[in-house]
Amino acid sequence: MARLKMLKPKLAIAKPTRKTATTREVRMTGRRLQDRRLKVWASNPRCVCCGKLTVFPHGFELDHIVPLFQGGQDTEVNCQVMCVERLPDGRKAGCHVDKSAEEVTG
Numbered sequence: 001m002a003r004l005k006m007l008k009p010k011l012a013i014a015k016p017t018r019k020t021a022t023t024r025e026v027r028m029t030g031r032r033l034q035d036r037r038l039k040v041w042a043s044n045p046r047c048v049c050c051g052k053l054t055v056f057p058h059g060f061e062l063d064h065i066v067p068l069f070q071g072g073q074d075t076e077v078n079c080q081v082m083c084v085e086r087l088p089d090g091r092k093a094g095c096h097v098d099k100s101a102e103e104v105t106g
Helices: 030-043 095-105
Strands: 060-064 079-083
Touching: 030 060, 030 079, 060 095, 079 095
Parallel strands: none
Antiparallel strands: 060 079
């Protein structure tokens, strides 16, 4: 009886790859982020746009002066306090929402 030849696979076996994040993609999270929020807010608890006094922890958003997608750094120096509030229908409103919308539309 003839011996069967083994065929070589036509597809290479896929090895799992791990995408390495660039410095622009790495964002601070967790306790370190909350510490940064408190420190920036404590240095100036007023919104940089309208001057409204914000409350900790839910009355403001940390905003990047130079947005990360435009090459800004995720550092304390590049952060500022901007007011934000929840409307009765659940949507957010305030200076941070307006600035973010303006950055997206250009």
